[in-house]
Amino acid sequence: MIEPGLTGGRLDGIGVYTRALLRHLPRTGCTVLPYSWPRPRMGKSASGEGISIGQPMPQSFEKASLVDLATPGAHRVHMPADLFHVTDYRIVRMDCPVVATLHDALPIKYPEWCNPRLRSVKNWLQRKATAKADHVIALSYFAIDELVECFDVNPQRVSVVYCGVDDEWLEPADLEAVAATLAEYKLNPGYFLTVGTLQPRKNVGRLLDAWLMLPKALRDERALVVVGARGWRCEELVARLQAAQGQGENVVWLDKVTDAQALRHLYAGAGVFAFPSLYEGFGIPVVEAFASRVPVVASNASSLPEVTQGAALDVDPLDTALLAEALHTLATNNAERARCIAAGRARAEQLTWHATARQTAEVYRTVLSQ
Structure with missing residues (x-):
């Protein structure tokens, strides 16, 4: 190894x-x-x-x-x-x-x-x-x-x-532990979540644009939570995240989540997971979200459709309007949420370590x- x-x-x-x-x-x-x-x-x-x-x-x-x-x-x-x-x-x-x-x-x-x-x-x-x-x-x-x-x-x-994913991800997370982790990070459950090192191909800038296109009432209710350490060529994105926070937007950037259980709790507390990456060899966070029973908006590029197999809302990662529409759908359409949660769970059961x-x-x- x-x-x-x-x-x-x-x-x-x-x-x-x-x-x-x-x-x-x-x-x-x-x-x-x-x-x-x-x-x-x-x-x-x-x-x-x-x-x-x-x-x-x-x-x-x-x-x-x-x-x-x-x-x-x-x-x-x-x-x-x-x-x-x-x-x-x-x-x-x-x-x-x-x-x-x-x-x-x-x-x-x-x-x-x-x-x-x-x-x-x-x-x-x-x-x-x-x-x-x-x-x-x-x-x-x-x-x-x-x-x-x-x-x-x-x-x-x-x-x-x-x-x-590990088998434990397929088991429901302890609700008290999830609540404690969310309290530690000052988060209300139901937020939009994305996970990954900040770098150009992760496309977090367009995700921020799409989230900002949502109605203000929805943004106030559901924060955009970005979990990821600084990578390369991320200076502009970091400045944008910090500027949004400074302007009172409900944006949270967590750059030092190193505990595996804390990460699992952050997935469990999410309402929608977004992964608009421009390029992935696989895309492990999508399967982690599936296992956590969180509906997923995913890019339709590179390997991701092969991973999701229809269990997510697959969108063009370059189309910010479509990305915003998909976020809105999974936040507000209970039938589509339920479909994606069930399909994602079934897909995660096929993809274990x-x-x-x-x-x-x-x-x-x-x-x-x-």
């Missing part, structure tokens, strides 16, 4: 995925030994410095990549494992089969939506690294075409395994049998 993206205790999507596999793979009969890439240290060998999960790899990814580039086809990292699963893009040649989960082709397909720091170098390394995987796991069928286009992945060595782990273990066994 590769260490998940940990930033100040906050898990990103890759981190959530990795943590789920670490928890659920042992139930499938797999013995899991977690490893993490250590930070590079100039002039020194790799150490466990900065490692929060598992054991450190023999060397940093940067060093392993440079050595591999210098001796292509010859250098292989020794690992005491039958198979190594890379849960992000940092792939090197190893002396055992390598399975790599490629979450999306976003950095190459849409670099303008990504962190610009060393982007061209990172993209080049990712293209090189991807060729070193013996088998690839994609999180949606949508992703396959882009992985083939951007990484030149052979579609014959790609398996699709969906993400999911246990199912993800079981299908991932099947991929391992197929690779090892070849």
Whole structure:
């Protein structure tokens, strides 16, 4: 395994995925030994410095990549494992089969939506690294075409395994605990909720525009709650959120929600969940909302229709008026709310982390049998 993206205790999507596999793979009969890439240290060998999960790899990814580039086809990292699963893009040649989960082709397909720091170098390394995987796991069928286009992945060595939620999300949250969490954040139940790191592709700016188009009485009754840490290229959005708050609008931005139970309670307290993302390899928050029995407005772009399968109101994420109409519908139309809640719940029951782990273990066994 590769260490998940940990930033100040906050898990990103890759981190959530990795943590789920670490928890659920042992139930499938797999013995899991977690490893993490250590930070590079100039002039020194790799150490466990900065490692929060598992054991450190023999060397940093940067060093392993440079050595591999210098001796292509010859250098292989020794690992005491039958198979190594890379849960992000940092792939090197190893002396055992390598399975790599490629979450999306976003950095190459849409670099303008990504962190610009060393982007061209990172993209080049990712293209090189991807060729070193013996088998690839994609999180949606949508992703396959882009992985083939951007990484030149052979579609014959790609398996699709969906993400999911933990079983506990399918159980009703404790009402007293939910009330306590909402009181802590000074929230009244029934708000419009969105969850995700603040970055351009999450499209939160248009969501704010759509919410501001709703009748004032509805906005006063149902806040817009944005849960997400600062990402990249989010300065304008942060300024807009803060300006709306300063103008007395019922907007709440929670940028430091790191506790998993608190996040679950925030979903449970929502009246409508909105996920107007422009691009997703999968979209875990949609399934979390489904499991929490919250009706969902989702983008009809990228992988999201594949995830929702009609259980959400799917709208064009570039059409602010349609987005506002969908928000209004799920806030006021009880019949449509009930339909989306029931359909979302049924969809969430199909998408559990246990199912993800079981299908991932099947991929391992197929690779090892070849």
